[in-house]
Structures are given as structure tokens and as C-alpha cells.
Amino acid sequence: MKEIRIADVARLAGVSTATVSRVLSDPDKVRQKTHDLVMEAVRRSGYTPNSTAQKLRTRRTMNVLVVAPRLTNPVFAETLRGVDDELTQSGYGIIIGNLDNRREREARYVDLALSRQVDGVLLLTGYIPENGTRSMRESGLPIVAMCAAIDDDMIPNVVVQDREASRRAVEYLARLGHRKFGYISGTPGSIIESERFGGFLEGIAAAGLSQDEIVRWEGPFVFSTGVAAAESFLQMTERPTGIFAACDESAIGFIKRVRSERVRVPQDVSVIGFDGIELSDYTEPTLTTFRQPLHELGRAGADTLMKLIRKEMKPGDWNVRLPLELLERDTTGPVLHKDYKSLRRATI
Amino acid sequence: MKEIRIADVARLAGVSTATVSRVLSDPDKVRQKTHDLVMEAVRRSGYTPNSTAQKLRTRRTMNVLVVAPRLTNPVFAETLRGVDDELTQSGYGIIIGNLDNRREREARYVDLALSRQVDGVLLLTGYIPENGTRSMRESGLPIVAMCAAIDDDMIPNVVVQDREASRRAVEYLARLGHRKFGYISGTPGSIIESERFGGFLEGIAAAGLSQDEIVRWEGPFVFSTGVAAAESFLQMTERPTGIFAACDESAIGFIKRVRSERVRVPQDVSVIGFDGIELSDYTEPTLTTFRQPLHELGRAGADTLMKLIRKEMKPGDWNVRLPLELLERDTTGPVLHKDYKSLRRATI
DNA sequence: TTGAAAGCGCTAACAC
DNA sequence: GTGTTAGCGCTTTCAA
Numbered sequence: 001m002k003e004i005r006i007a008d009v010a011r012l013a014g015v016s017t018a019t020v021s022r023v024l025s026d027p028d029k030v031r032q033k034t035h036d037l038v039m040e041a042v043r044r045s046g047y048t049p050n051s052t053a054q055k056l057r058t059r060r061t062m063n064v065l066v067v068a069p070r071l072t073n074p075v076f077a078e079t080l081r082g083v084d085d086e087l088t089q090s091g092y093g094i095i096i097g098n099l100d101n102r103r104e105r106e107a108r109y110v111d112l113a114l115s116r117q118v119d120g121v122l123l124l125t126g127y128i129p130e131n132g133t134r135s136m137r138e139s140g141l142p143i144v145a146m147c148a149a150i151d152d153d154m155i156p157n158v159v160v161q162d163r164e165a166s167r168r169a170v171e172y173l174a175r176l177g178h179r180k181f182g183y184i185s186g187t188p189g190s191i192i193e194s195e196r197f198g199g200f201l202e203g204i205a206a207a208g209l210s211q212d213e214i215v216r217w218e219g220p221f222v223f224s225t226g227v228a229a230a231e232s233f234l235q236m237t238e239r240p241t242g243i244f245a246a247c248d249e250s251a252i253g254f255i256k257r258v259r260s261e262r263v264r265v266p267q268d269v270s271v272i273g274f275d276g277i278e279l280s281d282y283t284e285p286t287l288t289t290f291r292q293p294l295h296e297l298g299r300a301g302a303d304t305l306m307k308l309i310r311k312e313m314k315p316g317d318w319n320v321r322l323p324l325e326l327l328e329r330d331t332t333g334p335v336l337h338k339d340y341k342s343l344r345r346a347t348i
Numbered sequence: 349m350k351e352i353r354i355a356d357v358a359r360l361a362g363v364s365t366a367t368v369s370r371v372l373s374d375p376d377k378v379r380q381k382t383h384d385l386v387m388e389a390v391r392r393s394g395y396t397p398n399s400t401a402q403k404l405r406t407r408r409t410m411n412v413l414v415v416a417p418r419l420t421n422p423v424f425a426e427t428l429r430g431v432d433d434e435l436t437q438s439g440y441g442i443i444i445g446n447l448d449n450r451r452e453r454e455a456r457y458v459d460l461a462l463s464r465q466v467d468g469v470l471l472l473t474g475y476i477p478e479n480g481t482r483s484m485r486e487s488g489l490p491i492v493a494m495c496a497a498i499d500d501d502m503i504p505n506v507v508v509q510d511r512e513a514s515r516r517a518v519e520y521l522a523r524l525g526h527r528k529f530g531y532i533s534g535t536p537g538s539i540i541e542s543e544r545f546g547g548f549l550e551g552i553a554a555a556g557l558s559q560d561e562i563v564r565w566e567g568p569f570v571f572s573t574g575v576a577a578a579e580s581f582l583q584m585t586e587r588p589t590g591i592f593a594a595c596d597e598s599a600i601g602f603i604k605r606v607r608s609e610r611v612r613v614p615q616d617v618s619v620i621g622f623d624g625i626e627l628s629d630y631t632e633p634t635l636t637t638f639r640q641p642l643h644e645l646g647r648a649g650a651d652t653l654m655k656l657i658r659k660e661m662k663p664g665d666w667n668v669r670l671p672l673e674l675l676e677r678d679t680t681g682p683v684l685h686k687d688y689k690s691l692r693r694a695t696i
Numbered sequence: 697t698t699g700a701a702a703g704c705g706c707t708a709a710c711a712c
Numbered sequence: 713g714t715g716t717t718a719g720c721g722c723t724t725t726c727a728a
Contacts, residue, residue, distance in 0.1 A: 003721095005721060006723095016700075017722080018701095025723080031697060046482070050404075050463060052409065053720070056705070056706090056721080057703085057722045057723045058704085058724095061400065072425075093456075095443070108441075111396070115397060115398060115399035116396075353706090363715085364714065364716075365707090367715075369707055370714085373707080377713080377714095378714085379713060382713075397706075398705055400704085401706040401720090402705080403706095403720095404704090404721070405706045405719085406706085406707065
């Protein structure tokens, strides 16, 4: 089976290759009669343009690279859908750069950018990938950061207000009368974790509290981190009454564990999560949390990249910071001092 | 920032473009001194070859398309890792075609193949994708089917022996004395389901039993299908003693539900699953099941495609059928008629 | 409205 | 060992 080239179609239709090309890319530039003639030839021959040749000639690949730490993470998956929606609309394809949490896999995608297999890059990593020698930045391609701000004039940030929301979480608990706080962390060292913890501390300071008053439990962004935090919590004699978990999974883990020891939520302890995953609305009691606008984030990031690629904006032109929505549900409530003390006697 | 081309490097090193190309692709063909000279120029200029131009010239994209029904399915995820291992070794990249269970998404990937953006295709779909007008087959690209056999001389099958294993499952239960069987299906209409049910029926026939003796519960490949099957099972007066579930998830759902009604596994009912997912070894009791050689499947499929691309084999040359391994664990055992009857009186 | 021709950046014959 | 040169298949001036 021989490859069909544009010249074959041109010959079949009795026109030049230029005309065939015009019919396929901009039909209005061609007489109706010619158009029909060419389309018939295309159909008869089963011609599809060779995309590599198109790319070389137009110097556009119509592909965008999306680099993510780990695909199975539902947060990234949902963001990716937003990206997909926007990009598909603009006729762009997506090449997924899945790091699978291993930094050595970055090199591959740096090379992809350097060798111009994509027209732009969306970073869900929080940092700029490197291949040992060179950074993706050197590709000169438009890049948009979509997971924590990257401090680089050439890279617009389209992010969620993690820090602000974390601060608001503390304010919210403080307004309910809470004075003693617990913080369940996410993956130590990750950008998201440090943003959220930073916001949490800001909230503590704003409430006029000392950092000595808080308890911090460390662990990755998973259910069991919350369970471990709960174990520690249950051992304490002076328990915090307001718990902020850096992700819903650990909030849910925490609640499940303390409830099994007859600690009441929210009467004895208020818990607020982060992310607004689907499950948070199905738990008993339903989880108070911040909903991340992931789909919007995906769309906004992709939209920004499109503008950058089309040179409709310059990198410094704007930084988007999307707000999170507080979902006031049933795991938070006012402090009830008496109940809390009697409970402590009963369960310790 | 101007693009650096091979001519720039050539000028910088004082050699021809052909020499630069040789240094980069086949260093042995060039004198050591020239090699060093060129490499220095490459480093100084920060040159990376334009991959689109390479592709057009060599007529190879060094990319393979992998089409999968749904990425979040752990079965596909694990197969994909095997594919990745093999392909990376050969210097090939992967373009993931995720259908997300929506057939209309096929078109995109058919076009990808037709426009020659890949050198070959790995199908985890069980059928050949189409775009409404044309089939991926018309691309003329090498294709390998890795999920149920596709009956096409041009497409080698590298598959797992679903049918045989299902038959063996029944044989195994029959050997333990079971005569009354239940079948918990997977997604109705899917190729995998029909293969497994087909094998199950073969086993029933081979055991000299009638199809009237069996109970079949329908539902997708998920946990809740097993739970629903269990509800139905619990209502029965003449319960089957041997249950074959078309996937581990539903086997686990079934077991969990019946155990909560004091039905003992395996004393009252034997259950055998399919796939050998990680969880199957963590349940209580541990699940008897067939382990799918997913990683090997991925490697074998990718290896076959590589051979096809390199023209080291013709499509009809071989069809691989990988056997599944029976993991005899704790949810299967001999029939105990007496216990079973007394139990029935107690729980109904 | 259409055609001729140049050239995107690279590799691989072929010649030296 | 190295250079010269002819394309890979397409789009896009430019001229008619």
C-alpha cells in the first residue's frame, strides 16, 4: 500500500498542489467547482495530509505538553479535563508528561520541549523541569504554571488561592470560638503543603494566637495520615478543638478514627478539610471544606497558554489567582467547653 | 531568542551540516577530533535537533499510539507500564489514546494514525477504532491487539487466555465437588466479559452440567456488582456453592456482603475471582483468583509491535496467548453439604 | 482564482 | 572522513 501524497490528489483532480492545500485549509479561497473537484479526489484516493510535513512547514505542532507529578491523583485528573476542554476547542492536542512522582522522568519532557515537539507547556508541577544539563525554560516556549506560583517573569501563574483559603479556614474556626488548633499536613516538602501551612500560620497570627498553641501532624496527602493524626490526638490530655487538614482524605481519616472512640464531630472537635473531593459530601457527617475550582483552573490555564502562543499577551500580562469556595457543612461548629471536658474524662 | 539550526552549529564548528548530523546520530563514523569540535559547538550554541524535521526526513516518528478504553482502570494502567518499559528501551515514545469509555473519542486517534503521527498502534480496546468514515486499519500502520483477539490477518494478537482460565476456574471448583454454580458478570457486551462467560460455559459443559444449573448476575466490573449479586444470593433457597466472579472487585464485594449475613467462605460458599489485583491478597480471607500477567502482556505486545515496525516479522507470524496463574488462596474449598443446609435454616 | 516555485530543518546517497 | 546535494510532503508567497 503506497502512501498518497498531495501531488497524487492534485493530479487526480487536475489542479496544482497549492489548490488542494487551499481547499483543505481555507475552502473560501477557492471556487466552489474546484472545491468539489478536489474533495472528490480526496475521497477517492483516501488522502490524509501528512501531519509531520505540515508541522515542519507551518512551524506549529498544534500540541501542548502538560506535565503532572502523578496522573492517578484525582486533583490532577480533574484539572486535566478542564485543560482538555479548552485545548480541544482550539484544535490543540495534549501530550501528557506523567512524572509518576519520579524526578528523573523530567528529562524526557525537557527534551520534548527543546526539540520543539510542542508549541507550549502547562506545568502542574510547581517547578520548572530540568534534564540535568538544561531547563525547560531554555526552550523559549510559552509556559504557564498551574500549581503554586513560580517566580519567573516569563511564566504566568494561573493558580488557586491555597494560601488565602488556608488562612480563611483558621479565621472561620476562630470565629466559632476555637483557640487551640491542630494541623494535619500534606506531603512534606511539596509546594502545595508549604503554601497551605503558610496560610495556616498566617491565620494563627491574625487570630492573635501563638504558634506554640498549635499541634502539627506530618504525613503525605492520604487517608492514613489523618488516622495517624487521630491516634496522636486521642492520646492528648489537652486536645485541640479546631483541626485543619491539608486535604480531604486525611480529614476523613481523622474523623473516622476519632468517632470510633466516641469523640463527637463537631461537638467535641471541629474539622475542616481542603479540596472538596466528591467523597467529602458523602461522609457522615458531611465534611466542611474548601472546594477547589479545578475545572475552571484547567480552562483558565489552557486559555492563558493559548493567548501566549497566539501572542495575544505577554507573560507578565496577568497572573490569575482563583478563589476557593468554603463549603460550610457539618464537621465544624462552635466550641462547647463543658461537653468537651466531660468527654475527656470519659474516654481517656 | 532565535532558533538554532544545524547549519549554525556547522558554521560554529567549521564543518558541514552532514558532519554535525553524523556526530549526533552515529559518532563512530567521525574522527575523534571532529567529534569533539562539533560537540563543543553544540554545547556552546545550546542546539537541539528539530524533531519534526528529523521525522519528515527519516519517515519515522519514533512514537507509538496506545488506545485504551479508560486509563483509571488499574488493569490498563499496569499493562501500560509493561508497554512503557519495552518501548522506552527501544527509544520509542508513547502517545496515550484514552477513550474514557466514549466511542466518539476514537475519531481523534484514527486521524492521528491516518496522518502518520505514529509508527504503530497498540490496541487495548478489543476492536479497531473508526472515525465515522474510515477505520484505523486503513492507515496501513502496524497494529497489535492486546485485549481479546481481533480476527484480522494483518493484526497479531497478544492476549491473555481469559477463556481458558475461566474454564479452568469451573474445573477447579468442580474438582472440589461443586455442582451448582453462580456467575458474577462484568460489563455486559464488553469483549472481556463475553470471553470470560464463554469460558465459564465451556467449563460447565466439560463438567457434564447443564446450563440450567447456573445462576448469572449481571453488572459492570465493579465492587457493587458483587454486592448486588450477594443480595440476590442471600434470597435464594437453593444457593449455588461455587461462585465465579469475572473480576476480583465483584468477588470481594460478594464475599463482604454474604459474610455480614454469617455465610461462611469457603465453608458455605466458595468464591473465585479474576485478575489478581493487589487487594485480593489483603482481604480476609485472601481471595482465590487468577493472576493476569499484565506486565508481561504489556512487554510482549510492545515487543511484537517493535518487530512489526522493524519488519522483522509479518503480522500473521505469531499470536501470543499468555497463560494466567491460578492463585489458590482461602476463599475456595470442598463442598460441605451438612453445614450448608444447617446454615440455610439459620439465616433464612 | 489558480499555478510555479521556494523552502521549513534535517538525513543519507554519493562523490571526493 | 567529510562535503555536496537532493529531497521528505507540505504551505505560502509571488506572479499571472
